[in-house]
Amino acid sequence: MALELRQQLKLTQQLIMTPQLQMAIKLLQLSRLELMDTIRQELEENPALEEIAETAAESLTAEKEESPADEKSKNEEIQEVKIDEKLPEDMDWSSYLDEFNTPSRANFEYERRDTPSFETFLARKKSLHDHLLWQLLVSGLEKSEQQIGSYIVGNINSDGYLDVGVDELAETAGVEIPAVEKVLALMQTFDPVGVCARDLRECLMIQARHLQLENTLVVEIINRHLNYLENKNFKALCRALKANKDDVLAAANIIQGLEPRPGRLYADDESYHITPDIYVYKLDDEFVIMLNDSGMPRLRVNNYYKQAFRRDNTVTPQAKEYLNEKMRSATWLIRSIHQRQKTIYRVMESILKFQRDFFEKGIAHLKPLVLRNVAEDISMHESTISRVTTNKYVHTPQGIFELKYFFNSSISRIHGESIASASVQDKIRQLIESENSQKPYSDNQIAKMLAQTNIKIARRTVAKYREAMRILPSSKRKQF
Numbered sequence: 001m002a003l004e005l006r007q008q009l010k011l012t013q014q015l016i017m018t019p020q021l022q023m024a025i026k027l028l029q030l031s032r033l034e035l036m037d038t039i040r041q042e043l044e045e046n047p048a049l050e051e052i053a054e055t056a057a058e059s060l061t062a063e064k065e066e067s068p069a070d071e072k073s074k075n076e077e078i079q080e081v082k083i084d085e086k087l088p089e090d091m092d093w094s095s096y097l098d099e100f101n102t103p104s105r106a107n108f109e110y111e112r113r114d115t116p117s118f119e120t121f122l123a124r125k126k127s128l129h130d131h132l133l134w135q136l137l138v139s140g141l142e143k144s145e146q147q148i149g150s151y152i153v154g155n156i157n158s159d160g161y162l163d164v165g166v167d168e169l170a171e172t173a174g175v176e177i178p179a180v181e182k183v184l185a186l187m188q189t190f191d192p193v194g195v196c197a198r199d200l201r202e203c204l205m206i207q208a209r210h211l212q213l214e215n216t217l218v219v220e221i222i223n224r225h226l227n228y229l230e231n232k233n234f235k236a237l238c239r240a241l242k243a244n245k246d247d248v249l250a251a252a253n254i255i256q257g258l259e260p261r262p263g264r265l266y267a268d269d270e271s272y273h274i275t276p277d278i279y280v281y282k283l284d285d286e287f288v289i290m291l292n293d294s295g296m297p298r299l300r301v302n303n304y305y306k307q308a309f310r311r312d313n314t315v316t317p318q319a320k321e322y323l324n325e326k327m328r329s330a331t332w333l334i335r336s337i338h339q340r341q342k343t344i345y346r347v348m349e350s351i352l353k354f355q356r357d358f359f360e361k362g363i364a365h366l367k368p369l370v371l372r373n374v375a376e377d378i379s380m381h382e383s384t385i386s387r388v389t390t391n392k393y394v395h396t397p398q399g400i401f402e403l404k405y406f407f408n409s410s411i412s413r414i415h416g417e418s419i420a421s422a423s424v425q426d427k428i429r430q431l432i433e434s435e436n437s438q439k440p441y442s443d444n445q446i447a448k449m450l451a452q453t454n455i456k457i458a459r460r461t462v463a464k465y466r467e468a469m470r471i472l473p474s475s476k477r478k479q480f
Contacts, residue, residue: 024336028343028384031391032277032292035337039297042333048305048323049330052298128160128195128266129153135190141183148173148183152196160195160263161203194262201226207258217241217251229255232478276395278348280359287359289348291341299337301330343380347388350377351406358406359396364427366420368410413454424455425465432471437479 027035043049136149151173155164166184170177187196193210197203204222213219220241221229228237229252238248279290305323354373357365371382371389389403410418428446435441441449443462450457466473 020332020336023332024339025387027333027336027340029387029390032275034391035340036296039299039333039337042330043297043299046326046330046333048302048326049299049333050302052300126266128156128158128263131266132156132187132190132195136187139186141186144175145179145183148175148180149187152180152184152187156196156263158263158267159261160192160197162196162198165198192259192262192265194259197262200260203260203262204255204258211254213254217243217247218254221248221251221255231475274393274400276393276400277344278392278394280348280352280394280396282359282397287352287356289345289352291345293341299330299334301327301334343384343388344392346378346380347374347385347403348394350374351403353377355406359398362398364423366406366408366423368418368420369407371407412456415454419455421465424450424457425469427453427455428462428465429469429471432466432477435477437477440474440477442474 027038030038043051132153133150136146136153139149141149148169151169152162155162155169157163162184166177166180170180173180184196188206190196194203194207197206201222204226205219208214208216208218208222221237225237225240228234228240234245234248234252237252238245241248275292277292279292281288281290305327308323351369351374352359354369354377355367357367371385374380375382375385389407392403393400394403405422408420408422411421411424412418427450431441431446431449443459443466446462446466447457447459450462463473471477
């Protein structure tokens with residue numbers, strides 16, 4: 001078989017990711033806060049990029065509007081302040097001098113005043129570990145027992161439960177197991193009630209003892225029949241306890257009032273406020289789309305570097321190359337931000353066209369929508385629409401929603417057009433909220449009720465939507 005070399009001309013198309021395209025894609029998928037952080041970082045690193053100060057025009061306007069009276073007051077010479085008060089002729093100077101020469105506490109009050117520490121100006125919520133350590137230190141234990149207690153506190157999770165076993169704590173602290181159990185028993189009496197428990201049963205028992213409910217149905221249910229209470233099988237609970245229904249229900253109500261997560265009070269979960277990227281307002285019969293530009297820096301290329309770039313005689317080739325790179329990067333950033341805002345506006349305009357009934361009437365009128373519909377409407381790729389709708393929020397007359405919320409799968413109806421899955425979930429939630437708490441609807445009953453409203457859906461789909469909304473099944477929603 002002979003081998004030979006041959007030249008062949010082939011023409012192909014290939015998408016090249018230019019730096020400008022990479023920056024545009026990167027900025028497109030950023031949230032509002034991430035975009036502002038990126039702009040601040042670029043302002044620090046790129047000397048050719050600067051922020052337009054909005055106060056400059058305002059100060060110029062204020063100078064023009066300054067009244068002649070103010071100018072006249074500025075030009076007036078400052079007059080010397082004269083004291084016309086006269087001292088009385090009969091003043092006793094000897095007593096006056098003795099009074100102010102006598103050492104007193106007022107003379108040294110400022111020197112002895114303690115300056116407040118910096119920590120006093122910080123607002124920080126007290127954590128569960130700090131609260132337990134404070135109680136441990138004031139409990140009067142020995143140093144060895146305090147050390148065991150510190151190991152216990154270090155293994156308490158955010159719910160207030162002990163994550164490790166007593167034997168592991170004893171091995172870590174280098175002590176015997178009875179010593180750890182002694183300190184643990186003491187710490188289980190700390191506030192909040194139920195803390196330092198090893199499981200739910202022990203947590204509820206600690207709270208029951210705190211309420212002085214020993215030798216009652218409450219303790220017996222917690223110790224032996226907690227599974228019946230979990231499933232709300234009160235008939236089996238009455239048979240096991242050999243008690244009447246009223247006493248069992250009273251004990252069950254007491255247990256339901258206990259705290260299964262005692263550390264919840266000291267949770268450090270913070271609330272995060274969403275700043276919408278877009279506002280949609282209704283004026284008369286039309287909807288108006290407004291981009292949220294508040295707090296967004298206004299950028300431009302520095303004029304000084306523009307002029308320095310044109311001076312061929314005074315700028316070295318290395319400096320010129322550096323300036324060219326920085327100015328090009330600044331220009332790309334400004335253009336990419338403008339392109340990002342324009343793309344978000346076009347996507348929101350297309351969503352408004354498809355989901356106009358939702359903006360006017362509410363979630364029940366949300367229509368099925370996929371990324372392809374919006375992509376074909378504004379002549380963009382689906383991946384671009386996916387990046388635009390990620391971590392972007394819109395303020396509407398119906399509330400604040402993520403842009404991804406408007407894209408839903410379709411649920412077929414028996415007669416008529418399809419309906420969005422989010423609308424079906426809202427209908428399921430409304431049915432459950434209006435049910436009789438003593439006879440809650442099962443998933444099969446909810447599916448049949450939806451079929452009566454022209455929505456064809458299976459029982460398993462009802463269960464999936466119910467679990468997605470974190471709603472318990474009918475057996476656990478039942479109340480007596």
